[in-house]
Amino acid sequence: MTLINPHHRMLYRLMLISSIALVTQMDSRLPAESTNNQSAVPSIDEMASEWLEVDQIAHMPSLHNFHDMAACAPDLVGVNYNPDGQLFDWPTGPRWFRYLTLPLLKLKVNGIEYDSTTCRWYPHQAVRRHSIEGLDLKTTVRMQFEGAGLFYKLKVSNSSNEDQSVELLLEVPGIKLSDTEEPIVAYESDDQKLETAHAFGDSTPEPESAKSRLEMVHAFADQPDQIEGLPGAVRARWIRELKPGETATVRLVMSHGQNTEKFPSQETVNKATAWASNFEETWNTVKSRWQDRWNDVFDPENDHFSGWLPTLVTSNEKLSDIYYRSILTLLVLHRTNMAMCDRVFVTSGERDKGVVFFWDTSMWSKVFALLEPEGMKEHVKLFLSCDPHKGPVFGMDDGRQWEGWYAANDSTIFTFVTEYLNVTGDMAFLDEKVGVKTVLEHLDSLATNWQKLQRDKSVMLADYGENRNLLECAPAYIHRVPSFNAANVWMMRATADFYEQHGNMKRADQLRDWANEFALSVLDLYKPGEGVWYALHRNGDRVELRHCYDFVCIGRFMPVDLTPRMKEEMVDFVERELLTDHWMRAMSPKDKAAAESDRPDHGPMGAYDAWPALTAESMCILGAWKPAFEFLCDTQDVLYEGVYGQSREFYGEDRGDRDAPVRIAMRGACMRESVGGGAFAEMIIGTLFGFRPQADQQLKLYEADIDRGFKGKLLNVRFDNRLLDISSNADGVSFTYQE
Numbered sequence: 001m002t003l004i005n006p007h008h009r010m011l012y013r014l015m016l017i018s019s020i021a022l023v024t025q026m027d028s029r030l031p032a033e034s035t036n037n038q039s040a041v042p043s044i045d046e047m048a049s050e051w052l053e054v055d056q057i058a059h060m061p062s063l064h065n066f067h068d069m070a071a072c073a074p075d076l077v078g079v080n081y082n083p084d085g086q087l088f089d090w091p092t093g094p095r096w097f098r099y100l101t102l103p104l105l106k107l108k109v110n111g112i113e114y115d116s117t118t119c120r121w122y123p124h125q126a127v128r129r130h131s132i133e134g135l136d137l138k139t140t141v142r143m144q145f146e147g148a149g150l151f152y153k154l155k156v157s158n159s160s161n162e163d164q165s166v167e168l169l170l171e172v173p174g175i176k177l178s179d180t181e182e183p184i185v186a187y188e189s190d191d192q193k194l195e196t197a198h199a200f201g202d203s204t205p206e207p208e209s210a211k212s213r214l215e216m217v218h219a220f221a222d223q224p225d226q227i228e229g230l231p232g233a234v235r236a237r238w239i240r241e242l243k244p245g246e247t248a249t250v251r252l253v254m255s256h257g258q259n260t261e262k263f264p265s266q267e268t269v270n271k272a273t274a275w276a277s278n279f280e281e282t283w284n285t286v287k288s289r290w291q292d293r294w295n296d297v298f299d300p301e302n303d304h305f306s307g308w309l310p311t312l313v314t315s316n317e318k319l320s321d322i323y324y325r326s327i328l329t330l331l332v333l334h335r336t337n338m339a340m341c342d343r344v345f346v347t348s349g350e351r352d353k354g355v356v357f358f359w360d361t362s363m364w365s366k367v368f369a370l371l372e373p374e375g376m377k378e379h380v381k382l383f384l385s386c387d388p389h390k391g392p393v394f395g396m397d398d399g400r401q402w403e404g405w406y407a408a409n410d411s412t413i414f415t416f417v418t419e420y421l422n423v424t425g426d427m428a429f430l431d432e433k434v435g436v437k438t439v440l441e442h443l444d445s446l447a448t449n450w451q452k453l454q455r456d457k458s459v460m461l462a463d464y465g466e467n468r469n470l471l472e473c474a475p476a477y478i479h480r481v482p483s484f485n486a487a488n489v490w491m492m493r494a495t496a497d498f499y500e501q502h503g504n505m506k507r508a509d510q511l512r513d514w515a516n517e518f519a520l521s522v523l524d525l526y527k528p529g530e531g532v533w534y535a536l537h538r539n540g541d542r543v544e545l546r547h548c549y550d551f552v553c554i555g556r557f558m559p560v561d562l563t564p565r566m567k568e569e570m571v572d573f574v575e576r577e578l579l580t581d582h583w584m585r586a587m588s589p590k591d592k593a594a595a596e597s598d599r600p601d602h603g604p605m606g607a608y609d610a611w612p613a614l615t616a617e618s619m620c621i622l623g624a625w626k627p628a629f630e631f632l633c634d635t636q637d638v639l640y641e642g643v644y645g646q647s648r649e650f651y652g653e654d655r656g657d658r659d660a661p662v663r664i665a666m667r668g669a670c671m672r673e674s675v676g677g678g679a680f681a682e683m684i685i686g687t688l689f690g691f692r693p694q695a696d697q698q699l700k701l702y703e704a705d706i707d708r709g710f711k712g713k714l715l716n717v718r719f720d721n722r723l724l725d726i727s728s729n730a731d732g733v734s735f736t737y738q739e
Contacts, residue, residue, distance in 0.1 A: 144255075182220065187215060447511065584607045587602065
């Protein structure tokens, strides 16, 4: 396996510093860099969202700590939190997610409970604000880094010209402990929905009650003026007299744990009291460790990941923002507390612990292989141990595959495995057994599983099932669809290449013959002049599809089979019916099923967050580099909420317009963050910079002579146990090895 020797990492760090300095000298328009190897990478403060109007968003800010996720309530202090469990409840909405959560804090200011009016997301914290009659309220919450707790700062500022008296009332769930010097409030949960495993859309508790109970303990860094017991809660009161310009601050902490014996456990109490007594250090440590972990992503000598990602230096601010926020999305969803592997990227934080969808994870396979090759190899083995014609998810904590079937499983697992091989060069892995098959035999099975899906052997194409097996919200997108059948063509050709490298020309030739025959069947689904494709339903009907996913797949998997005219027509369709000023529509409003397909990720009123990246990539593959790059940069406009989600939707009265406003969607159980956003970094590395290594071959950048439309450099790219830098300018892309 050709991974970087840890003893060489300091040398690579020095090389990166030199490369940044060289790039800056070459183009005065590029950002000035210091000698710090992180100087081209934005800080976590710079990666914050804009200040968001609460009445315009569908998700409040989230909190992540590499173990868990929490979600702010729309008030000023509540945090929805279900440690180690599924966070969102079903059904969702209508305004916000419903959550499976420990009870929330409640805050009253001068006797009134206020909702926040503006909020701001940071990687390491969430901030909410509200202003009333000369008082500015601001609350900030952080999660203990890889730990079990929440930390709160509540600030009230007098922005008037007169003295003001302020009463803060904080209702804390639980009971006040009688045997502590300072007030401690402890709560023990009897909610059987918490700490249980749930299938998608199910919040039914497991039949067996847990042997331990979830408990939380609150302690105050700023002692209240008064403590009062309430049924099921404790009310803490602070009274402050503020002169104009003065600010009052209240700080408190919450620790949580599992109680198996006496309530509350001494460990949970001790954590809370220690944090409260040393609040500022505890508070600051969260941010510093988050910053360190962010730096680790780009540092060749980091001691957390087994790899790292390239540093992008460019004068194009939109491209830079897309790249770094795409990677930050993955870091937000990084988890280090899973039983099956300690380097995991969950698909989204709201689902049950350890949920990893094959499909979403495959969309940034190259990025995964560069950042965490050792963990990726563990994932590959686990994924290949699964039945691809069962569920779409592998649980990285419980080691179980979901039931059901996603039509994408064959091609997405195949993508994941082959990108690992191509990026790492670990060709010996092809002969390693996973279960009873070698990895190569697994790839062969994935590439030829279409044979099991031919309901009618007189038709070459595979049948990928019903709506629930495919896009879930597009009733006509069923049965013999072009997208996954095109993937079969690519998988067979790629597997044939591996067989040829192994000297098995007989199997390679057979797979290539099948692929060519299969390609003709896919091409027969094309609608000339429109740039769109048909699905072949089981009853023989050819049903027109006007969806981005066929464009994405056929552009990626069968470009050599398309005529120049077909390529032009396909791009014209996308530009004419799918792209908008800031985002795109997954399905054309002209699709006959559009009225029945209004889900933000796959319907006409939004798009799954990976679709724009993959669409831009296929536009490049089909020759439309300039409009693809312009579209990609236009999508940076939607990143004002922080990072990438499961999908973004058009909203408001003008949602059907080309310049419709865009936000992270909640409808249809769309999650606030999702790893599909990693597809943007994947596209920038693999297409714009052309880094598409092929196992056991010399590196050749993709379409190297084509002007990408920007000037910049991708530094510290790992290939074949060496480091290289890739440059982009008007002449195309080129690379140089670091000496």
